[in-house]
Amino acid sequence: xxxPNEEIVYYFPYAxxxxxxxxxxxxxxxxxxERRSILIEGSNxxxxxxxxxxxxxxxxAEERLKILYVARTHRQHDRVIEELKAISKKRPxxxxxxxxxxxxxxxxxxxxxxxxxxxxxxxxxLLKARGSCPYYQSIGDREEEYSELQHYVTFHPCTASEIxxxxxxxxxxxxxxxxxxxxxxxxxxxxxxxxxxPVIRGAFLRNLEIPLSKTILIIDEAHNLPETAVDIAxxxxxxxxxxxxxxxxxxxxxxxxxxxxKTVREETEEIALRIAKEALIPRExxxxxxxxxxxxxEPREFFEHMSDAGALIKRDLxxxxxxxxxxxxxxxxxxxxWVETAEDESYVNTxxxxxxxxxxxxxxxxxxxxxxxxxxxxxxxxxYCSIVMSGTLQPLEAYKRITKLPENSIMKxxxxxxxxxxxxxxxxxxxxxxxxxxxxxxxxxxxxxxxxVVEYTPANTGIFAASFEVLGRLLAEGLKKAVHKPFFxxxxxxxxxxxxxxxxxxxxxxxxxGAVLLGVQGGRSSEGVDFPGDEMNSVVIIGVPYAEPxxxxxxxxxxxxxxxxGLGREYCxxxxxxxxxxxxxxxxxxxxxxxxxxxxxxxxxxxxxCRSFLPLWIRxxxxxLPDEDGSIARELSLFFREAC
Numbered sequence: 343x344x345x346p347n348e349e350i351v352y353y354f355p356y357a358x359x360x361x362x363x364x365x366x367x368x369x370x371x372x373x374x375x376e377r378r379s380i381l382i383e384g385s386n387x388x389x390x391x392x393x394x395x396x397x398x399x400x401x402x403a404e405e406r407l408k409i410l411y412v413a414r415t416h417r418q419h420d421r422v423i424e425e426l427k428a429i430s431k432k433r434p435x436x437x438x439x440x441x442x443x444x445x446x447x448x449x450x451x452x453x454x455x456x457x458x459x460x461x462x463x464x465x466x467x468l469l470k471a472r473g474s475c476p477y478y479q480s481i482g483d484r485e486e487e488y489s490e491l492q493h494y495v496t497f498h499p500c501t502a503s504e505i506x507x508x509x510x511x512x513x514x515x516x517x518x519x520x521x522x523x524x525x526x527x528x529x530x531x532x533x534x535x536x537x538x539x540p541v542i543r544g545a546f547l548r549n550l551e552i553p554l555s556k557t558i559l560i561i562d563e564a565h566n567l568p569e570t571a572v573d574i575a576x577x578x579x580x581x582x583x584x585x586x587x588x589x590x591x592x593x594x595x596x597x598x599x600x601x602x603x604k605t606v607r608e609e610t611e612e613i614a615l616r617i618a619k620e621a622l623i624p625r626e627x628x629x630x631x632x633x634x635x636x637x638x639x640e641p642r643e644f645f646e647h648m649s650d651a652g653a654l655i656k657r658d659l660x661x662x663x664x665x666x667x668x669x670x671x672x673x674x675x676x677x678x679x680w681v682e683t684a685e686d687e688s689y690v691n692t693x694x695x696x697x698x699x700x701x702x703x704x705x706x707x708x709x710x711x712x713x714x715x716x717x718x719x720x721x722x723x724x725x726y727c728s729i730v731m732s733g734t735l736q737p738l739e740a741y742k743r744i745t746k747l748p749e750n751s752i753m754k755x756x757x758x759x760x761x762x763x764x765x766x767x768x769x770x771x772x773x774x775x776x777x778x779x780x781x782x783x784x785x786x787x788x789x790x791x792x793x794x795v796v797e798y799t800p801a802n803t804g805i806f807a808a809s810f811e812v813l814g815r816l817l818a819e820g821l822k823k824a825v826h827k828p829f830f831x832x833x834x835x836x837x838x839x840x841x842x843x844x845x846x847x848x849x850x851x852x853x854x855x856g857a858v859l860l861g862v863q864g865g866r867s868s869e870g871v872d873f874p875g876d877e878m879n880s881v882v883i884i885g886v887p888y889a890e891p892x893x894x895x896x897x898x899x900x901x902x903x904x905x906x907x908g909l910g911r912e913y914c915x916x917x918x919x920x921x922x923x924x925x926x927x928x929x930x931x932x933x934x935x936x937x938x939x940x941x942x943x944x945x946x947x948x949x950x951x952c953r954s955f956l957p958l959w960i961r962x963x964x965x966x967l968p969d970e971d972g973s974i975a976r977e978l979s980l981f982f983r984e985a986c
Contacts, residue, residue, distance in 0.1 A: 349400040355428040361759035363389045370397035379728040379751040383735040385758040386928040392425040398558045409529040413562040415870040422531035426499035437529035441502040446517040448477045455665035477515040496526045534570045554724035565732045565921045568714040575711030579676040586669035613693045614705035620694040622893045625684045648674030688713035690897045710894045712901040715746040734924040758959030766939040766981045767960045769948040772969025775885030785819040796825045798978035801856035801876035806868045806926040808885030832861035841866045852876040863887040868926035878930040880939040888919045920955035
């Protein structure tokens with residue numbers, strides 16, 4: 343039992359706490375009591391979710407605050423609701439998890455055609471305004487039945503998927519059902535976008551009917567936040583979208599828009615022919631193109647004209663019973679953002695080449711954000727307090743500075759509760775995925791190391807490569823043939839559902855002779871998925887997942903160097919890579935009973951520099967192996983024999 347704090351005990355649902363869990367929960371409780379944010383690192387399997395909830399619920403009840411629990415994946419959102427269900431058996435609490443309209447929608451017009459959450463929002467609002475959605479209309483037609491469902495959801499913690507099934511079975515819009523219950527529930531689990539995307543946050547808070555100052559924020563897997571914040575603040579416009587905007591503008595009689603779209607397309611295509619992958623372009627690029635067009639007005643006015651034209655096109659399409667997508671609108675919005683960020687040094691503009699879904703070469707214009715704090719500060723500065731937690735946050739001072747958490751924020755690292763004898767971290771000498779060393783012979787050597795791991799691992803082995811390029815080279819050099827167990831492989835275009843099915847099949851093999859899962863560090867399977875027990879006895883980390891040194895990465899390093907002299911490269915290049923590697927390495931260790939080997943197949947992990955960025959529980963036990971065949975086999979044979 344947690345002692346001595348009775349307020350925490352009131353909500354904590356379990357008879358026993360895990361080792362170090364009491365230290366975690368008390369640290370969070372004290373921070374919330376003092377209305378201070380806390381940046382806290384706790385290792386995998388510590389039980390951070392229920393600890394954070396139990397620590398925050400007393401103050402939330404006392405001050406009538408809402409708890410907004412932000413996490414990256416649906417699995418993590420569901421875990422929050424599972425813990426609330428456990429708490430609800432002891433004390434009355436409520437909560438639900440939220441997914442996007444696109445994911446919750448039952449209307450085939452949106453589910454089949456919306457490309458992203460923003461499109462789904464716009465289409466949904468238009469359909470509702472015109473009375474064209476039967477699932478929304480049924481709410482008014484069957485008010486009593488709908489009220490009964492609202493009452494159930496409000497007083498019983500529910501996952502988004504449970505609410506989706508309820509809505510589907512009764513013919514009510516699941517998203518509207520969730521939205522109508524937000525005001526009355528204690529805790530809401532959701533993705534980063536709901537809180538950190540400025541547009542989505544505004545709409546979300548209106549539905550909550552409270553300001554951010556009346557919310558306690560719990561940011562889980564917070565090591566992802568800086569990168570996510572940069573993605574939120576960035577925008578792109580593909581050549582495909584520009585071509586479609588040109589065609590659409592002609593069709594609807596906006597010849598001036600079509601003419602400008604054609605000019606942008608031709609100039610972008612010309613730049614793309616001259617570059618290898620990516621190039622920075624001047625901020626004045628689009629404005630100079632604009633000046634070449636005689637008779638055009640001031641750029642901002644023209645881009646607003648494009649957006650307005652796109653809005654009219656969307657309404658006309660809906661009247662005709664078609665999906666209301668407008669490429670003219672998308673292009674106008676992008677160009678307006680280009681103008682708005684033109685004088686901001688925390689943004690750069692690029693042309694980037696990539697392969698389309700059909701494998702054809704194409705390109706896009708990009709507005710690339712460099713500073714995550716532009717997104718995080720408006721949230722952290724307004725909330726009642728924030729609990730920012732993960733298993734990989736060190737160095738904490740760097741994280742605090744990058745995201746600009748409040749100055750009085752508490753920083754704490756909770757030691758790992760795992761027995762040292764349950765973890766075997768190994769680093770291999772003589773192998774690397776450093777760019778200059780990526781030869782066929784090196785990949786064959788890496789495969790030999792992997793082969794040893796798989797052969798001497800009792801059941802399942804996870805392999806996480808530094809990138810999809812490294813993953814592809816491993817396959818090309820014969821990895822699949824080298825391992826003699828069922829083989830599962832992540833790929834770029836894999837949907838969330840496909841990935842979940844693959845992971846479930848991989849886990850099922852742990853009850854047989856075992857299997858091999860190949861993925862990438864920073865991918866779906868290497869973060870947010872638990873592999874306890876035999877579901878992953880060994881995990882192999884192939885290479886340090888440094889970002890490719892593209893112009894945007896170099897621009898961010900330069901920007902950070904100006905902000906944090908002498909630390910630019912470390913903050914935005916080294917730390918993100920080491921956090922991805924550490925997250926992947928921690929996948930097999932979820933409970934105190936788990937025993938796992940972690941094999942870092944790259945000599946750089948053994949260097950003093952890279953090693954210093956690994957979590958303490960890995961760093962302090964890391965052993966460096968000689969560059970010879972059989973060294974891994976010897977270590978694993980002894981480790982798993984002792985583990986039995």
